[in-house]
Amino acid sequence: MKLQGHCHCGQLSFELRLLYDAPIILARACDCSFCTRHGCAWTSLPDSDLLIYEHPAQVSRYRFETSTADFHICRSCGCVPLVSSLIGEQEYAVVNAKMFSNVDPANIQMSPVQITDESEAERLRRRQRNWIATVRYATEDQAKTG
Numbered sequence: 001m002k003l004q005g006h007c008h009c010g011q012l013s014f015e016l017r018l019l020y021d022a023p024i025i026l027a028r029a030c031d032c033s034f035c036t037r038h039g040c041a042w043t044s045l046p047d048s049d050l051l052i053y054e055h056p057a058q059v060s061r062y063r064f065e066t067s068t069a070d071f072h073i074c075r076s077c078g079c080v081p082l083v084s085s086l087i088g089e090q091e092y093a094v095v096n097a098k099m100f101s102n103v104d105p106a107n108i109q110m111s112p113v114q115i116t117d118e119s120e121a122e123r124l125r126r127r128q129r130n131w132i133a134t135v136r137y138a139t140e141d142q143a144k145t146g
């Protein structure tokens, strides 16, 4: 199963690949000041593999507070399709369920989440547990092969 998503103008897109069907997708509506303003709802699925299509020139990476996560913002349309976090050598990510293009919104189950009481170390450990751990960039693949 492949879940696809993109920003409004289509410059930033992603594919979340699963080896199983996910009839209901859980998304967390984060209550931080950034996500509240953008209406972001984050999702990661166990054992999924994320392929990101973006060119560095098309994306603005925004950081705040602990500066441990990069919000990928489309420079053209302002949408935020994903957020990534480099922990050690490993990149983790979650995708914004509002950006899915081939998922019926009725199958997305939103729940609120509060992350404000976490320490930075707890936050990083939570990302290592829950975020997508296989993150690749299509542009890098193309550069390697071509």
Ligand SMILES: [Zn+2]
Binding pocket: 007, 008, 009, 010, 011, 012, 074, 075, 076, 077, 078, 079
């Ligand atoms: Zn865009």
